Structure formats: C-alpha cells, structure tokens
Amino acid sequence: MNGFVGNEKDNDPLPPTSHITKLVKKSLVHNGGKIDGKALLPRPKEDYMSVNWLEYDGNTDLEVCVQNIINIYKDKLKVKKNDRLPIINVQRAIEYVKAETDDRRKIQILYKPELKPDHTYGDPSHSGVYGYSHEDVIIGELLTDIVQQVHRAENFLSSPK
Amino acid sequence: MNLTDVEPKENRSISYNNIPPSIGVSTHLDTLPASPQTNLKTNYYKVYEEENSTLFRSLGYYKDIEEDNLDSHKRIKTLVLSLYRERPDFDDYITPRTYELIEDIEDDQDTEQKIISFESFNNFTDFLTKNDNLIIPSFIVTYEGNIRALWRKSRIQHLAVEFNPDDTNTYVIFTPNPNNTGKVMRSTGTIDKERLYQVVVSMGADEWICR
Numbered sequence: 001m002n003g004f005v006g007n008e009k010d011n012d013p014l015p016p017t018s019h020i021t022k023l024v025k026k027s028l029v030h031n032g033g034k035i036d037g038k039a040l041l042p043r044p045k046e047d048y049m050s051v052n053w054l055e056y057d058g059n060t061d062l063e064v065c066v067q068n069i070i071n072i073y074k075d076k077l078k079v080k081k082n083d084r085l086p087i088i089n090v091q092r093a094i095e096y097v098k099a100e101t102d103d104r105r106k107i108q109i110l111y112k113p114e115l116k117p118d119h120t121y122g123d124p125s126h127s128g129v130y131g132y133s134h135e136d137v138i139i140g141e142l143l144t145d146i147v148q149q150v151h152r153a154e155n156f157l158s159s160p161k
Numbered sequence: 162m163n164l165t166d167v168e169p170k171e172n173r174s175i176s177y178n179n180i181p182p183s184i185g186v187s188t189h190l191d192t193l194p195a196s197p198q199t200n201l202k203t204n205y206y207k208v209y210e211e212e213n214s215t216l217f218r219s220l221g222y223y224k225d226i227e228e229d230n231l232d233s234h235k236r237i238k239t240l241v242l243s244l245y246r247e248r249p250d251f252d253d254y255i256t257p258r259t260y261e262l263i264e265d266i267e268d269d270q271d272t273e274q275k276i277i278s279f280e281s282f283n284n285f286t287d288f289l290t291k292n293d294n295l296i297i298p299s300f301i302v303t304y305e306g307n308i309r310a311l312w313r314k315s316r317i318q319h320l321a322v323e324f325n326p327d328d329t330n331t332y333v334i335f336t337p338n339p340n341n342t343g344k345v346m347r348s349t350g351t352i353d354k355e356r357l358y359q360v361v362v363s364m365g366a367d368e369w370i371c372r
Binding site: 025026027028029030031032034036037038043078080082100102137138141145 | 258262265266268269270271274299300301302303304309311313316319321323331333335347349
C-alpha cells in the first residue's frame, strides 16, 4: 500500500482539497441522478456518517480514486451495478454547511481507517463526517447540493483489482 | 418536475412516458390474491373476468384486501393500480417508479433495507390524491422502507417529505424569503399529512410545487 496523503492518522481531519464518497443504493437515488438527502445522513444508531476518502493513497486522479474505492467495497460490501458514488469536496462541505445552517454548524471530516484483527488495513480509506445526526435532515439536503459528480458503480465493477 | 434541468443526466432503466410491458394490463392478475375468500372478492373476480382491467382499478378495492395477509409490496401494487380512475396521471410516473423501486428492493437482498411500507406508500398517494394540484414528485425509498418524496425546482425551491407509516411525516423546505430577496428560508418538522399542505402554503412553497 502506498503512503497516505500527509501520513494522516486515525482521527486526523482530511485535507481540505481532498474528496469523500460513499456507496449509495439505487433506491436512494432520484430519477435524473439526484442523490436523496437521506443518503447523506448518519444512520440512526451511528454518531457519524461513514464515507471513504478518495485520495487516501496519494492518488489525485478522481477516476482512479473511485476505482480504488470500488475495489475496497468489493471486499466488504455487495456492490450492485446501479449503486452510485457521489463525490464531495471536503472543504466545500465544511464551509457550505457552516454558511447555510442557522447555528453555523461545524461538521468535521475525520480519517477513521478500519483495521483488521491482524492490524492490517481492512479499509484504509474509511472516514467519518461528524457533527450532525440522523435528525439533522437539513444538513443532509445541503450536502446533496454540493455533490460534484455522481459515478455509477457499473462503470468500475469490471476492472480487475 | 424536471430534475434533469438541474442535475446530471443519466440513463434511465425505464421510460416513464411508456409503462413497461411488465406492468401493463396483461399482468394485472399478478397483483391479485391467489384465492379470494370473501364474497366481495369473489364478486370482484367475476367483474374482472367480465370487464377485464378497467374495473380492476375501481376505487376502494384495496381497502378490502388490506385485511388479508398479503405482503406489503403486493398491497402497494394493488393500491397504485386502484388509484388509476382517480389519478390516471399516476401511470406516467408513480406507477412505473413504484414497480421499479419494488424490483430494486426485492433484488437487493440487503438485510438492512426494509421492504416498502404499505402504510407509508398509502400516506404518500393519499397526500397526492387529496392535493391534486401538486406537481408529481420524484420519490425514493429509505432504509426504513418509507417513501420520501422530493419536489425540487432549484437549490432554494426544495421540499422533501418522508412519509412515515404512522403519519408523522418529516418535511424539509427550502424556499425563497419573500421579505428578503436572495435569502432562503429553511424549515424542518414533523406533521400529519392533513396539515402538511398548510405548512407548504404558509412557507410560500405552493408557488412552485403546484401545477
């Protein structure tokens, strides 16, 4: 595995210029490709939204990064061809949510790599968006506004690991 | 609503202007209970044989079969077809989209994804039927199995409503502030569907979610 960007450690904020994504099921995607705000909220029993840091290995080509993330997903999730991967810039997310919420909410996007029992990385891209809950539905809707790109999983499923 | 004006275009798996053959009249029998038990349903089947699909959609039929132990998706399919007489425009989008979502979820086999709640779907279509001046919204299914509808004209003309089975519906509205040009009002809350439209009107959102 390549070294991480800036050698980020567990709980470090992600670099502002980098990007996050997550796997969104087709049933949470509107016709026309709009990701529903509910897809960008933490689940009820979670205190953060699980995401993946696209540039975790130092690569900055977003197409290559998405392929890397899909390869990680293949090991831990059932990825279907119609699933989507929305891409959001870290700094834009933090600033937009702060600017557009009444309480000037400060979300944080922190690095949370998943370790296997043998202390190797199960998901070296895993990160979390902190500072809001599943009840903050306005923030979920705001995050959908700043999705830069939406990729279809099927475009990346056929590539070998 | 035309989301494609503001969102990236993607290939659609279904054309919503043409109902796929898989949900056409010829397969309506699929949605009926296999063995009608009551007189009403027996009579219904006779009518079905005589009149074919037109009367299948007769209003109120679904209320009777609610009592049966049909699974939620079968009940939803029957409900959406039964609404045809009252809202024939549902066939342009609501019906095929519903079938598409049912198929997605049944194929998914994700233990975290619940099947679509009949009660949630019923609240959703009831809201649309009672407020027939509304633009037909886009909609998705949450992990909890609830219908979540979206009316969106722009970033500041945005209404999302999650229809919960117990009619405690969660809404989010972004709408222009009439007293402060260029500013947006954002509001969220939980309300029953009977009063949801009043909230929409009070926020001025009826100007852009109605035909």
